[in-house]
Amino acid sequence: MKLGELERMSVDDLWKLHLAVGEALAVKMAAEKDVLEGRLKRLKAKPTLERRIAKSERRGYPPVFPKYRNPDDPSETWAGRGRQPRWLAEQLRSGKKVDDFRIEMAAE
Template sequence: MKKANLEALSLDELWQLHEELNRLLSVRLTAEKRALETRLAQIRRENEATNVPSEPSSRLKRPYPRVHPKYRNPNVPHETWSGRGKQPKWLTAALRTGRSIEDFLISNR
């Protein structure tokens, strides 16, 4: 491909070149997209024909036992926390005020 001297082109010629490049890019990108969509549809058909599950969520999950709460919000008793995962906002705020996590333990455990 020969190298064009872009500096020598006028503003109108540069704009015309710009528009031609945009048109060519649009046509080629559309063709590439169609080809990829066709290939994707073919792969999906092949997967359906071989009964390969396409999503891993179709597997059964292991049953976990229910975890009983260890901590209770004294201001709103129905708000509890098992001690697993992220601390709830009410507990984080209370701990920031200087209270201890033992203050929130459920005593009848």
Template sequence: MTLNLEKMSRDELLALRADVDKALKSVETRRKAEARAAVEKAAKEFGFSIDDIYAKGAPKEKNPPKYRHPENPEKTWTGRGRKPGWVTEWLAAGKDIEDLAI
């Protein structure tokens, strides 16, 4: 089937473009499904599910706290990043940060 685009009206061309876009989406959806099935099959051959393969890694461990507030043990600081206000106040009072060490 050959189309003579030169003889088609603007409305016919727009309809054709819409049909082509729809067909392309359909092909893409079908190909993605085929790819997913192939990935699932390959993962299964190795004893994994697709979720096992694409699962995010173990959550990163937070840096453990190195310093603890002397009166409120729930307030801690890892020693990284900006100093919390309570640490700044402690140091401004002339006290040693090692007194807060855990």
């Protein structure tokens, strides 16, 4: 409809047109909402393979090499992550420093 046609219409006719447009919009919006809700249900109900793999597998991290070694038992090492091992905590209480147990890296 063109602007000239709307200007020639009476107020009652314009109001009827307004109500008809409102009803048509409500019907179309309800139909679009139903389509979108159906798509959302499908997405929630059946996750894709990538999502299932991403949730079930842990992220791969590079290996962390030990940085500290127990001088009394060289097989006991610590990478500096997580809780301090008991042997290191005991040595620190006796007055030694963490750097005293650092493993020397080989020169490349």
